[in-house]
Amino acid sequence: MVISNADKIREYYQALLTKDQKYVGIFYAGVKTTSVFCIATCRARKPKFENVEFFNTFKAALDAGYRPCKICKPTENANEAPIDVTKAVTLITENPKTKVSDTILKKHQISPEMVRRWFKKHYGITFQTYQRMYRINQAFQELKVKKNVINTAYNTGYESLSGFGYTYKKIIKNTPLESINQDIILINRLTTPLGPMFVCSTNQGICLLEFVDRRMLETEFEQLQKQLKMKIIFGDNNHIKQTKKEIEEYFQGKRQHFNIKLHTPGTDFQNNVWDCLKQIPYGKLTTYKQQAEKINNPQAIRAVASANGFNRVAIIVPCHRVIGSNGELMGYGGGLERKRWLIEHEKKYSNQN
Structure with a gap:
């Protein structure tokens, strides 16, 4: 929402003038004369006090009609992991057998308190919980190949089988042996x-x-x-790595088609609708009515709209390319301003080819 407290507005404006790093992600400044919004550390020329308003989230700024600043890239940099967090995660990935304690973090001049706060705010879990999930995911993947619980326990840094078994079952909800033929859902952030x-x-x-x-x-x-009858834990795999790469290329305007494999549980009707969505060309729009006609069910306009709403794979399954019959933007889980941005983004790059 827009900030209305006069004291806060003055405080935020001063932070904008001084490029105060502490306020990155705390407020977003909308410049009325340019219709762009920025983070506190933006290098662009500063607006006059009367020409700026402040928002508590970048989504609120988007909803108010502002565009992300091309200089400070607020939606990227305000949510990007700080250097200390990146270093802490690197310690985990490069040393999967070692428990990264506060002592180890401090040894690498990393603030444990800052890392904990960031994980709690952005993931809703503690850094140590993330670390346990990463190690258990490594163990899960190793069990799939080697199927040797003792070796897996020690290879992932556990000093006792009981400790490994307890943590494994707490996260995966099954014992190591019971989960050999099980699958899990990995979650990551981009x-x-x-x-x-x-x-x-x-x-x-x-x-x-x-x-x-x-x-x-x-x-x-x-x-x-x-x-799917699977547990979600934090981790990584080749599908996630490929998604990060292709999504980055999409936003750079370098990719118009995705090669990512999908696993979309749903009813036959929903999957039929989602398959129809994937057939909408890049840079083109269709309506719910046209979508219903394409699946040979012209009376199912509302059902089609509902199925679009249940789509869990944004951008790759492009429900943002569907609009109302009157040409108006309608329903999008990420917000109508994001939908408008995606449509304009695709229009811009499709016209260049």
């Missing part, structure tokens, strides 16, 4: 020009790609776990 997104994947492919501030996202997670 940053885009429209804000951070969560990406989920099974061994079969991507099953979710959503903006982290999407309404009902927690309900989507619950439904996904129930439908």
Whole structure:
């Protein structure tokens, strides 16, 4: 929402003038004369006091009609992991057998308190919980290949089988032996020009790609776990890595088609609608009515709109390309301003080819 407290407005304006790093992600400044919004550390010329208003989220600025500044890239840089967090995650990935304690973080001149706060705010879990999930995911993948619990326990840094078994069952909800033929849903995070997104994947492919501030996202997670009968834990796999690469290329205007494998649980009707969505050409728009006609069910306009709403894979399954019959933008889980941005983005790059 827009900030109305006079003291806060003066405080934020001063922080904008001094490029105060502490306010990055705390406020977003909308410049009325240019219709762009920025973060506190933006290098662009500063607006006059009367020409700026402040928002508490970048989504609020988008909803108010502002565009992300091309200089400070607010939706990317305000949510990008700080250097200390990046270093902490690197310590985990490069040393999977070692528990990265506060002592180790301090040894590398990393603030444990700052890392904990960031993980709690952006992931909703502690750094140590993230670390346990990463190690258990490594163990899960190793068990799939070697199927040797003792070796796996020690290879992932556990000093006792009981400790490994307890942590493993707490996260995976099954014992190591019981889970050999089980699959899990891995979740990771990526940053885009429209804000951070969560990406989920099974061994079969991507099953979710959503903006982290999407309404009902927690309900989507619950439904996904129930439908697939799998547990969501933080981790990484080749599908997620490929998604990050292709999504980055999409936002750079270099990619118009995706090669990512998908795993989209749903009814036959829903999957029929989602397949129809994937056939809409890049840079083109269709209506719910046209979509219903294309699946040979012209009376199912509302059902089609509902199925679009249940699409969990944003951008790749492009429900943003569907508009109302009157030409108006309608229903988009990531927000109508994001929908408008995506449509304009594709129009711009499709005209260049």
